[in-house]
Amino acid sequence: MVIANSKSYGVPLYGASWLPLSLSRSKSEDDSDDSPPSIDATRHVVLSGGGGEGKSGIPNAILVSQFYADSNSLSDQPTYIEVTLVTMIYLYRWFEWDAVKSDDGHGWGLKSSEKVLNQLEDVGQQLALTFDDEGSVLAAGGEDGKLRVFKWPSMDSIIDESNAHASVKDLSFSPDGKFLASVGSSGPGRIWEIASATAIAALQKVKDERFGFCRFSHSIENHQVLYVTAMQGKGGSIIKWNTTSWKRISSKHITSDSITAFNVSADGKHLVVFRVPVTSGTHDLKKLVWYNKGTMEGDILVLHSSSMRVHTVVKKAHLGIVTSLMFSHDSRALLSTSFDSSARVTLVADKKERGTSLWIILLIILLAMAMYYTKLVEMLP
Template sequence: MANPPANMQTYGVPIYAADWVPEEIVRSKIDKDQKKSEDDGESSSSPSSSRRYIVLPGGGGGGNSGIANVILICGVDLEANSLSEEPLVRFVVGTDLPYRMAVHSREGGLICAFSKSCKLYDWETIMRPREDNEVVVEAEGVITELRDVGQQLALAFNQEGSVLAAGGEDGFLRVFKWPSMESLLNESQAHASVKSLTFSESGKFLASLGGPLCRVWEVNAAAAAAVATLSRENDETFASCRFSVDSAGNEVLYIAANTGRGGSIITWDTTTWRRRRSKLIRNNSISAFNVSADGKLLGIGTLEGDVLIIDSTRMQPIQVVRKAHLGLVTALTFSPDSRGLVSVSFDSRVRLTVIEPKGEKGGMRLWVVVLLFVLLYIVSYYFMEAKGMIRQKSP
C-alpha cells in the first residue's frame, strides 16, 4: 500500500477545530525543544524559517470509544508542503470532548468548549512534558463565568484579544472583556442556536449566526448592542460567517449558506448592511468556511470532503481538492501569511493545501492558448491550400 502524501497525516482522533499557534513565546519554546531533540541525536526537522505550528482539538467524546480526548500541536512546513508525521504535543484533557476552540492572538493561551463548561489552557500547561495519556485534573482551568452554561458551539476573540464572545447551543450569546471577564452582553435569546461568531478587524462589530438569521452587534468598552439583522432569502440556510476586507480595503461580511442548488457565498456591505452579491459556488453543501488574513482567498469545506480555495474578487475557484477527506470537513484555517490552508475532519485526517501562485498557473494557461491558436492556424492554412481555397504562390 502506498504511503500517504507528506501533506496529509492521520492523527488517530476525530478533529473538530483548527487554528495556528501564535509565534512569539510559543514558537520559541517549541523551536528550543526541537533543537534539544536534534542535539540529543534525534532526526532533525525542516528549518525553523519555514516551520509553523497548528493546534487541533478532538477525540472520541465520553463513553467507551477508546479514543482519547486531546489537544494536539503539529508541525506544518509550507516550503516542503508537509505535516509532521506525529503530533509534537499530545495533551489529554479528560473524559469530555473539546468541541470548539478559540486561540488568543498573543500568548494568552486557548479556550476549549466542552459539553457543559469552557476551560482556559495556557501554553506552558499544554506543552509541559507528561507521561503517556496522563490526564489533567477535570476542574483545572474552568472559566467561572462559563461554568455549567451548556455546550458552546462558537467561541471567538477579537483581533486584539481584548474581547471574548461565546455562543451556546441554547441560543445564549455572551460577550466579555478579556481577561477581566466583565460582561458586555448577556443575551439569552440571540438565536435559536448560535452556530458561528466573527469579529470585524476593527473590533467594532461582532456577527452572530444561527438558524435563519445573522445578527450584527456593535461592541464598545461599555457594552454591546444589536445594530442589524441579516435575513436569508428563499431556501438559504446560513452556515458560517466571517468578517474580512475586499480588494479596495473596505470591510465586508461574508456568509456561507446552503441552498437546494448547493453552497453559496453572500457578501454584505458593513455600512448599509445590505447584500452586495450572492455567488453559487458548487453543487455540494458547505460544512466549513474561512477567509485568508489578506482577504484575497476564501476556503470552503464540503459535506463530501472536498476542499475549495476561491478568489474573493472573482468568486471563482482557483484550486479544488476533491475527496481531501473521507467525510465532511469540520474546520479549515489559512496560514497567517495566506500561503497555505489546513483542513480537518471526523476522519482523523489533517491536510495541508499550499496555495498555487496565480502567475505560474495563469501564465501556463496563456502559453497553452497561444500554442493551440498557432497550431490551429497552421493546420487550417494547409487544409485550405490543399483544397484550393488558397492560391499557391508561384515559384
C-alpha cells in the first residue's frame, strides 16, 4: 500500500532535502525559548526552485515546510519562504539556519549570510553540488566540464580540474569521505581520491551506455558500494561497482523508459528512480519534454538494493517531471519534487522481499517433511 501526501507550493521545484540531523535537538538540550522541539513527530523539509533568470517572471525561492509523520501530511503553506530576487541565473548565496516562532510554536527558517563565496563567482552554471557526509568538503561540477572541490567552510581548494568531463552531470562522495565519483555527458565516469587530489580510476562504459547519476552507499553487509545509472537504446539500467577494484559487480535492466532522477536510502536498503515513458524514440530529457509538450507524468520506483526488485511503485507521482528524490534520515519516507510546483512524501514500508519469504516457506516445508519422515522411520518395525 502506497501512502503519500502531496502539496503544491506555487513555484517550480528543483531541489529538496530534509532538516539536518544536527538541528533536530530537543527542548531538554537547550532551555532557550528559541529552541525548536524534537522532530520525532514533526519534521521539516527544505525546497528550492523558481524561474531561474529574473526575466522569466517567476522569482527564485527557498522554502521550508513541515512534514507531520503522525498524520503523514505536509503543511498547506511553507512555514518559511525566502524569495531571492536576482537577475543573474548563476548566483550563489550562503544561508544559515535560524530558529523562528510560528503558529505551531517553534520551527526553523533561513537567514541570508553576509559571507560571499568568491570561489564560485563567475564560474558559470554548476550542474552538480554536493557535500561529504561530515559536511567538511564541497564539490561542484560545471556545465563546462570543470570539477572544483573545496574544504568547507574555508573554501580552500583541494581539486581544480578543468577537463574532468565534457560536462559534469552528477557527483557523489563515498561514506568515508575518501573518494568522489563523477559522471559526465560523455566518456567514462571517474573516481577521485580526496587525499591525493587525483583521479585514480575510470568507470568504463559498455557499448552505447550513457551514464546519468552516481551514488555511493553502504551495502546491507556494511561495505561501500557505488551505483551508477546508465541509459541505452533498451532503456535504463543500474550498475553496481566494487569500490576497491572499481570493476563492475553487476548490471540490472530496470526499465525500458528513461531514468530522470535517482537516489539511495541512508541505510542502503533501497534505491529509487523516476522513469518517464519514451514516446519519441529518444532518452534525451530536453527532447522528451518538447515531444510531451511539457507534461512528463511518470512513475517512482523504489527498489530493493540487494536484488534490484521492485519494492513500491508510485504511479503518476507528479504531473511534471520529478526533479529530486530524497530519502529521510531514517529511510522511512521519500521526498520528491517536480517542476509542476508539487512536493510529495511517500512512506516506505519495511517489507521483506517475496523471494526471501518464499525461501523461508520452502525451508519450513522441508523441515516438516524431514521430521515426518524421521517419525515414520521410527514407527516402522
